[in-house]
Amino acid sequence: MELHHLHNCLWGQINILSTLLTFLAFYLVTKDHPNLGSLSLGLAITLKITAVFTLPLFVLYLLKKNDRKSAIKLALLSCLLPIIFTFSVFTIYNWDIAYFFNTIFYSTSVTITPLQISGGCMNIWSFIGLLGFDIAQYGILRLLWIPLVILGYAYWFRKEMTNSNLVFSIISIYFLFMLSYGWVTEQTFLDVLPFIFLFVIAYKPSKLALYGLAIVQLLVFGFSLFNWGPFIFQPLISNFYPSLLPTI
Numbered sequence: 001m002e003l004h005h006l007h008n009c010l011w012g013q014i015n016i017l018s019t020l021l022t023f024l025a026f027y028l029v030t031k032d033h034p035n036l037g038s039l040s041l042g043l044a045i046t047l048k049i050t051a052v053f054t055l056p057l058f059v060l061y062l063l064k065k066n067d068r069k070s071a072i073k074l075a076l077l078s079c080l081l082p083i084i085f086t087f088s089v090f091t092i093y094n095w096d097i098a099y100f101f102n103t104i105f106y107s108t109s110v111t112i113t114p115l116q117i118s119g120g121c122m123n124i125w126s127f128i129g130l131l132g133f134d135i136a137q138y139g140i141l142r143l144l145w146i147p148l149v150i151l152g153y154a155y156w157f158r159k160e161m162t163n164s165n166l167v168f169s170i171i172s173i174y175f176l177f178m179l180s181y182g183w184v185t186e187q188t189f190l191d192v193l194p195f196i197f198l199f200v201i202a203y204k205p206s207k208l209a210l211y212g213l214a215i216v217q218l219l220v221f222g223f224s225l226f227n228w229g230p231f232i233f234q235p236l237i238s239n240f241y242p243s244l245l246p247t248i
Contacts, residue, residue: 014047014048015047015048015187015190015191016190017047018043018044018045018047018048018051018191019044019048019051019190019191019193019194020194021040021041021043021044021047021051022040022041022044022051022054022191023194023195023198024037024040025037025038025040025041025044025054025058026054026058026166026167026170026195028040029058029061029062029074030061030163030166034062034067034070034071034073034074035070035073035074035077037058037074038073038074038075038076038077038078039077039081041054041055041058041074041078042077042078042079042080042081042082043081045078045079045081045082046081046082046085046086048191049082050174050177050188050191051191052078052082053149053170053173053174053177054170054173055074055075055078055079056153057153057156057161057166057169057170057173058074058078058166059071059074059075060153060156060157060161061161061166062074064160064161065161086100124179124180125141125182125183141182142182144180145176145177145180145181145182148176148177148180149173149176149177149180152169152172152173152176153173156169156172156173163203164199164203164204167195167198167199167203168199168203170192170195171192171195171196171199174188174191174192174195175192178192189220193217196213197213200213
Protein backbone atom coordinates (compact mmCIF):
# COMPACT_ATOMS: atom_id res chain seq x y z
CA MET A 1 0.00 0.00 0.00
CA GLU A 2 2.85 2.40 0.84
CA LEU A 3 4.49 1.67 -2.52
CA HIS A 4 1.16 2.34 -4.23
CA HIS A 5 0.87 5.77 -2.61
CA LEU A 6 4.53 6.49 -3.34
CA HIS A 7 3.87 5.68 -6.99
CA ASN A 8 0.84 8.02 -7.02
CA CYS A 9 2.82 10.83 -5.42
CA LEU A 10 5.76 10.40 -7.80
CA TRP A 11 3.53 10.25 -10.87
CA GLY A 12 1.68 13.34 -9.70
CA GLN A 13 4.95 15.25 -9.30
CA ILE A 14 6.07 14.18 -12.79
CA ASN A 15 2.77 15.41 -14.23
CA ILE A 16 3.09 18.76 -12.51
CA LEU A 17 6.72 19.18 -13.61
CA SER A 18 5.83 18.36 -17.22
CA THR A 19 2.98 20.89 -17.12
CA LEU A 20 5.22 23.61 -15.70
CA LEU A 21 7.91 22.91 -18.30
CA THR A 22 5.34 23.19 -21.09
CA PHE A 23 4.13 26.47 -19.62
CA LEU A 24 7.74 27.66 -19.39
CA ALA A 25 8.22 26.71 -23.05
CA PHE A 26 5.28 28.95 -23.94
CA TYR A 27 6.87 31.85 -22.06
CA LEU A 28 10.27 31.33 -23.69
CA VAL A 29 8.93 30.95 -27.23
CA THR A 30 6.70 34.02 -26.98
CA LYS A 31 9.60 36.00 -25.50
CA ASP A 32 11.83 35.19 -28.49
CA HIS A 33 13.90 32.46 -26.83
CA PRO A 34 12.91 29.50 -29.04
CA ASN A 35 16.07 27.48 -28.36
CA LEU A 36 15.50 27.50 -24.62
CA GLY A 37 11.82 26.91 -25.29
CA SER A 38 12.61 23.79 -27.30
CA LEU A 39 14.76 22.46 -24.45
CA SER A 40 11.97 23.08 -21.95
CA LEU A 41 9.36 21.50 -24.21
CA GLY A 42 11.64 18.53 -24.92
CA LEU A 43 11.98 17.88 -21.20
CA ALA A 44 8.21 18.20 -20.77
CA ILE A 45 7.58 15.64 -23.53
CA THR A 46 10.19 13.33 -22.00
CA LEU A 47 8.33 13.37 -18.69
CA LYS A 48 4.83 13.10 -20.18
CA ILE A 49 4.19 12.47 -23.85
CA THR A 50 0.91 14.42 -24.02
CA ALA A 51 2.98 17.61 -23.97
CA VAL A 52 3.82 16.80 -27.60
CA PHE A 53 0.37 18.11 -28.59
CA THR A 54 1.68 21.64 -28.09
CA LEU A 55 4.69 21.15 -30.37
CA PRO A 56 2.93 21.69 -33.74
CA LEU A 57 1.29 24.81 -32.33
CA PHE A 58 4.62 26.29 -31.21
CA VAL A 59 6.08 25.48 -34.63
CA LEU A 60 3.08 27.10 -36.32
CA TYR A 61 3.47 30.17 -34.09
CA LEU A 62 7.08 30.63 -35.24
CA LEU A 63 6.21 29.98 -38.87
CA LYS A 64 3.51 32.64 -38.71
CA LYS A 65 6.21 35.03 -37.49
CA ASN A 66 8.30 34.12 -40.57
CA ASP A 67 10.97 32.52 -38.39
CA ARG A 68 11.32 29.24 -40.27
CA LYS A 69 14.81 28.50 -38.95
CA SER A 70 13.70 28.71 -35.32
CA ALA A 71 10.60 26.63 -36.10
CA ILE A 72 12.70 23.82 -37.58
CA LYS A 73 15.18 23.91 -34.70
CA LEU A 74 12.36 23.85 -32.14
CA ALA A 75 10.73 20.85 -33.83
CA LEU A 76 14.01 18.91 -34.02
CA LEU A 77 15.29 19.68 -30.54
CA SER A 78 11.93 19.08 -28.86
CA CYS A 79 11.70 15.65 -30.51
CA LEU A 80 15.30 14.52 -30.20
CA LEU A 81 15.48 14.83 -26.42
CA PRO A 82 12.54 12.51 -25.58
CA ILE A 83 13.45 10.10 -28.40
CA ILE A 84 17.06 9.72 -27.23
CA PHE A 85 16.02 9.40 -23.59
CA THR A 86 13.25 6.88 -24.27
CA PHE A 87 15.28 4.60 -26.54
CA SER A 88 18.25 4.79 -24.15
CA VAL A 89 16.13 3.63 -21.21
CA PHE A 90 14.47 0.84 -23.22
CA THR A 91 17.86 -0.30 -24.52
CA ILE A 92 19.55 -0.26 -21.11
CA TYR A 93 16.79 -2.29 -19.46
CA ASN A 94 16.09 -4.39 -22.57
CA TRP A 95 12.39 -3.49 -22.53
CA ASP A 96 9.95 -4.17 -25.36
CA ILE A 97 9.44 -0.89 -27.21
CA ALA A 98 6.16 -2.23 -28.65
CA TYR A 99 4.58 -1.88 -25.20
CA PHE A 100 5.38 1.83 -25.25
CA PHE A 101 3.49 2.33 -28.53
CA ASN A 102 0.61 0.18 -27.29
CA THR A 103 0.10 2.57 -24.40
CA ILE A 104 0.10 5.57 -26.75
CA PHE A 105 -2.51 4.15 -29.11
CA TYR A 106 -4.44 2.52 -26.30
CA SER A 107 -4.76 -0.98 -27.69
CA THR A 108 -7.09 -2.23 -24.95
CA SER A 109 -10.84 -2.32 -25.40
CA VAL A 110 -12.70 0.99 -25.57
CA THR A 111 -15.56 -0.53 -23.59
CA ILE A 112 -15.96 1.45 -20.37
CA THR A 113 -15.89 -1.12 -17.59
CA PRO A 114 -16.46 -0.27 -13.90
CA LEU A 115 -12.74 -0.75 -13.26
CA GLN A 116 -11.87 1.60 -16.08
CA ILE A 117 -14.22 4.31 -14.84
CA SER A 118 -12.69 4.06 -11.35
CA GLY A 119 -9.27 4.72 -12.82
CA GLY A 120 -9.88 7.73 -15.01
CA CYS A 121 -12.05 10.67 -15.92
CA MET A 122 -15.30 10.26 -17.81
CA ASN A 123 -15.20 11.33 -21.43
CA ILE A 124 -17.52 10.79 -24.39
CA TRP A 125 -16.90 7.02 -24.42
CA SER A 126 -17.70 6.78 -20.72
CA PHE A 127 -21.12 8.35 -21.20
CA ILE A 128 -21.88 6.25 -24.26
CA GLY A 129 -20.91 3.15 -22.27
CA LEU A 130 -23.18 4.14 -19.40
CA LEU A 131 -26.07 4.42 -21.85
CA GLY A 132 -25.68 0.71 -22.55
CA PHE A 133 -24.23 1.02 -26.04
CA ASP A 134 -21.42 -1.49 -26.55
CA ILE A 135 -18.75 0.28 -28.58
CA ALA A 136 -16.15 -2.47 -28.13
CA GLN A 137 -17.16 -3.94 -31.48
CA TYR A 138 -16.07 -0.72 -33.19
CA GLY A 139 -12.37 -0.84 -32.38
CA ILE A 140 -11.57 1.90 -34.87
CA LEU A 141 -13.18 4.38 -32.47
CA ARG A 142 -10.17 4.16 -30.18
CA LEU A 143 -8.21 5.94 -32.93
CA LEU A 144 -10.80 8.67 -33.47
CA TRP A 145 -8.72 11.12 -31.45
CA ILE A 146 -6.02 11.16 -34.15
CA PRO A 147 -8.08 12.70 -37.02
CA LEU A 148 -9.86 15.00 -34.57
CA VAL A 149 -6.58 16.42 -33.30
CA ILE A 150 -5.28 16.74 -36.87
CA LEU A 151 -8.43 18.66 -37.80
CA GLY A 152 -7.75 20.93 -34.83
CA TYR A 153 -4.27 21.67 -36.13
CA ALA A 154 -5.67 22.31 -39.61
CA TYR A 155 -8.11 24.84 -38.18
CA TRP A 156 -5.38 26.77 -36.41
CA PHE A 157 -3.15 26.61 -39.48
CA ARG A 158 -5.63 28.94 -41.15
CA LYS A 159 -5.82 31.37 -38.23
CA GLU A 160 -3.58 34.23 -37.18
CA MET A 161 -1.30 32.93 -34.44
CA THR A 162 -1.13 35.70 -31.83
CA ASN A 163 -0.11 34.98 -28.24
CA SER A 164 -3.76 34.83 -27.28
CA ASN A 165 -4.59 32.44 -30.12
CA LEU A 166 -1.59 30.28 -29.23
CA VAL A 167 -2.96 29.85 -25.71
CA PHE A 168 -6.46 29.14 -26.97
CA SER A 169 -5.19 26.69 -29.58
CA ILE A 170 -3.33 24.72 -26.90
CA ILE A 171 -6.50 24.59 -24.80
CA SER A 172 -8.61 23.45 -27.75
CA ILE A 173 -6.21 20.67 -28.82
CA TYR A 174 -5.94 19.31 -25.28
CA PHE A 175 -9.73 19.24 -24.95
CA LEU A 176 -10.17 17.53 -28.32
CA PHE A 177 -7.79 14.86 -27.11
CA MET A 178 -9.40 14.44 -23.69
CA LEU A 179 -12.90 14.21 -25.14
CA SER A 180 -12.06 11.61 -27.79
CA TYR A 181 -9.27 9.49 -26.32
CA GLY A 182 -10.25 6.09 -24.97
CA TRP A 183 -9.13 6.72 -21.39
CA VAL A 184 -7.77 9.78 -19.59
CA THR A 185 -6.77 10.31 -16.00
CA GLU A 186 -7.80 13.21 -13.82
CA GLN A 187 -4.19 14.37 -13.93
CA THR A 188 -4.51 15.05 -17.66
CA PHE A 189 -6.57 18.11 -16.72
CA LEU A 190 -3.40 19.56 -15.16
CA ASP A 191 -1.80 19.78 -18.62
CA VAL A 192 -4.26 22.39 -19.79
CA LEU A 193 -5.07 24.12 -16.50
CA PRO A 194 -2.28 26.79 -16.51
CA PHE A 195 -3.22 27.81 -20.04
CA ILE A 196 -6.88 28.12 -19.07
CA PHE A 197 -5.93 30.35 -16.14
CA LEU A 198 -3.68 32.43 -18.41
CA PHE A 199 -6.40 32.81 -21.03
CA VAL A 200 -9.09 33.73 -18.51
CA ILE A 201 -6.95 36.10 -16.44
CA ALA A 202 -4.62 37.69 -19.02
CA TYR A 203 -6.28 37.53 -22.44
CA LYS A 204 -10.03 37.23 -21.83
CA PRO A 205 -10.53 38.47 -18.28
CA SER A 206 -13.91 37.40 -16.97
CA LYS A 207 -15.01 36.89 -13.39
CA LEU A 208 -17.76 34.51 -14.51
CA ALA A 209 -15.26 32.36 -16.43
CA LEU A 210 -12.87 32.36 -13.48
CA TYR A 211 -15.63 31.28 -11.08
CA GLY A 212 -16.70 28.60 -13.54
CA LEU A 213 -13.14 27.34 -13.79
CA ALA A 214 -12.90 27.12 -10.00
CA ILE A 215 -16.14 25.12 -9.88
CA VAL A 216 -14.91 22.72 -12.57
CA GLN A 217 -11.65 22.22 -10.68
CA LEU A 218 -13.56 21.45 -7.48
CA LEU A 219 -15.70 18.94 -9.37
CA VAL A 220 -12.60 17.25 -10.80
CA PHE A 221 -11.08 17.06 -7.32
CA GLY A 222 -14.34 15.75 -5.88
CA PHE A 223 -14.54 13.07 -8.56
CA SER A 224 -10.97 12.02 -7.80
CA LEU A 225 -11.58 11.98 -4.06
CA PHE A 226 -14.69 9.83 -4.06
CA ASN A 227 -13.85 7.75 -7.11
CA TRP A 228 -10.36 6.48 -6.34
CA GLY A 229 -9.63 7.31 -2.73
CA PRO A 230 -7.88 10.28 -1.12
CA PHE A 231 -4.61 9.85 -3.08
CA ILE A 232 -1.76 11.79 -1.54
CA PHE A 233 -4.00 13.19 1.21
CA GLN A 234 -4.34 9.82 2.97
CA PRO A 235 -1.34 10.36 5.33
CA LEU A 236 -2.72 13.77 6.29
CA ILE A 237 -6.20 12.40 6.92
CA SER A 238 -4.78 9.41 8.83
CA ASN A 239 -2.96 11.70 11.25
CA PHE A 240 -5.61 14.33 11.86
CA TYR A 241 -8.99 12.79 10.96
CA PRO A 242 -8.68 8.99 10.75
CA SER A 243 -12.42 8.42 11.21
CA LEU A 244 -12.98 10.00 7.79
CA LEU A 245 -11.03 7.30 5.92
CA PRO A 246 -13.69 4.56 6.08
CA THR A 247 -16.27 7.02 4.80
CA ILE A 248 -14.13 7.94 1.78
